[in-house]
Amino acid sequence: MKAVLCSSYGPPERLTLEEIAAPIAGEGEAIVEVYAASLNFPDGLQIQGKYQFQPPMPFTPGSEVGGVIKSIGPALKGFNVGDRVMATPGIGGLAEEVIVKETGLRKIPDSMDFRTAASFAMVYTTSYYALKQRAKLQTGETLLVLGASGGVGLTAVELGKLMGAKVIAAASSDEKLEFVKQLEPNEVINYGDGELKEKVKTLTNDQGADVIYDPVGGDLFDQCCRCINWNGRLLVIGFTSGRIPEYKANLALLKGSSMVGVFLGRFRKEEPTEYEKNFQELLEMYDQGKLKPLITESFPLEEYVAAFNVFTERKVMGKVTLEIKSE
Numbered sequence: 001m002k003a004v005l006c007s008s009y010g011p012p013e014r015l016t017l018e019e020i021a022a023p024i025a026g027e028g029e030a031i032v033e034v035y036a037a038s039l040n041f042p043d044g045l046q047i048q049g050k051y052q053f054q055p056p057m058p059f060t061p062g063s064e065v066g067g068v069i070k071s072i073g074p075a076l077k078g079f080n081v082g083d084r085v086m087a088t089p090g091i092g093g094l095a096e097e098v099i100v101k102e103t104g105l106r107k108i109p110d111s112m113d114f115r116t117a118a119s120f121a122m123v124y125t126t127s128y129y130a131l132k133q134r135a136k137l138q139t140g141e142t143l144l145v146l147g148a149s150g151g152v153g154l155t156a157v158e159l160g161k162l163m164g165a166k167v168i169a170a171a172s173s174d175e176k177l178e179f180v181k182q183l184e185p186n187e188v189i190n191y192g193d194g195e196l197k198e199k200v201k202t203l204t205n206d207q208g209a210d211v212i213y214d215p216v217g218g219d220l221f222d223q224c225c226r227c228i229n230w231n232g233r234l235l236v237i238g239f240t241s242g243r244i245p246e247y248k249a250n251l252a253l254l255k256g257s258s259m260v261g262v263f264l265g266r267f268r269k270e271e272p273t274e275y276e277k278n279f280q281e282l283l284e285m286y287d288q289g290k291l292k293p294l295i296t297e298s299f300p301l302e303e304y305v306a307a308f309n310v311f312t313e314r315k316v317m318g319k320v321t322l323e324i325k326s327e
């Protein structure tokens with residue numbers, strides 16, 4: 001089968017597309033024939049050796065896919081050959097076939113296409129966990145979302161609105177904000193000039209935001225510590241800016257605010273029942289037409305370099321997918 005391979009760390013141009021042996025399902029596993037795979041920011045870090053979890057070399061990147069179960073290993077329950085699924089294999093997604101454990105498989109409704117299936121799990125489960133369990137976001141609270149046009153950012157805007165918050169979507173360009181306006185945030189902020197704090201204060205009558213969703217870190221995080229409301233919660237999602245910032249204890253004291261860590265992988269491991277409940281609630285929201293994943297760029301598998309470079313060049317607006325087989 002065809003698969004993208006990372007054999008040495010570096011930019012996307014160092015990846016290769018190879019013919020390799022097809023995988024065989026072990027106990028509790030299935031082989032999924034991949035129709036579509038999506039990329040997330042961490043995939044770009046992983047191929048450069050910069051992510052907190054690095055698979056052994058050589059590896060095929062790609063943590064989530066949509067496809068059809070081709071074969072099943074011993075002791076796999078609840079799934080059959082031919083089932084249409086969304087799958088989170090962790091790695092191996094940029095290939096014609098991938099091994100997926102039972103816990104990483106979910107059947108999808110006929111109404112969901114494979115690109116959507118590949119684009120759903122990571123971003124929605126991260127933002128829902130962040131806003132529901134970690135921030136305990138309340139109706140009427142102000143939610144500021146940084147990197148709002150990116151994968152997780154968009155879902156935070158969408159879910160924040162559904163949860164009844166006043167959402168301020170923030171991004172680095174007017175073009176990105178125009179894109180986010182499809183989700184009807186209450187306000188938008190362009191922080192492309194590096195200014196965030198004063199703009200947030202102006203929009204919140206000097207109070208600051210109650211909840212801040214931050215996948216960016218760096219200088220913007222520093223400003224967030226100064227434009228957060230009394231009892232505010234600053235959600236640490238990631239550090240796409242490249243700098244892990246430091247939280248100033250005096251600002252927490254003065255504002256009665258908290259920095260709240262969000263780590264989806266650990267949540268899934270430590271609280272599997274809650275994770276599963278969240279996932280089912282999200283799928284129900286999708287079925288009810290409340291969630292509309294925005295997939296803007298789709299590349300054929302052969303154009304994997306261009307797909308990765310959407311992330312490395314900070315151009316993401318919505319989800320980026322690779323089409324591996326047509327429906």
Ligand SMILES: NC(=O)c1ccc[n+]([C@@H]2O[C@H](COP(=O)([O-])OP(=O)(O)OC[C@H]3O[C@@H](n4cnc5c(N)ncnc54)[C@H](OP(=O)(O)O)[C@@H]3O)[C@@H](O)[C@H]2O)c1
Pocket residue numbers: 039040041042122126146147148149150151152153170171172173176215216236237238239240241242262263264265311312313314316
């Ligand atoms: N904590 C968790 O459990 C969890 C789960 C999933 C993802 N994450 C993390 O969340 C972050 C976002 O992931 P994603 O897949 O949503 O990424 P994405 O689609 O690339 O979006 C990231 C956003 O970050 C902003 N950004 C600021 N500086 C950047 C830079 N130097 N390069 C690239 N983007 C930059 C961009 O918006 P502007 O240009 O508008 O600033 C971009 O839209 C990553 O750090 C990822 O590891 C964490």
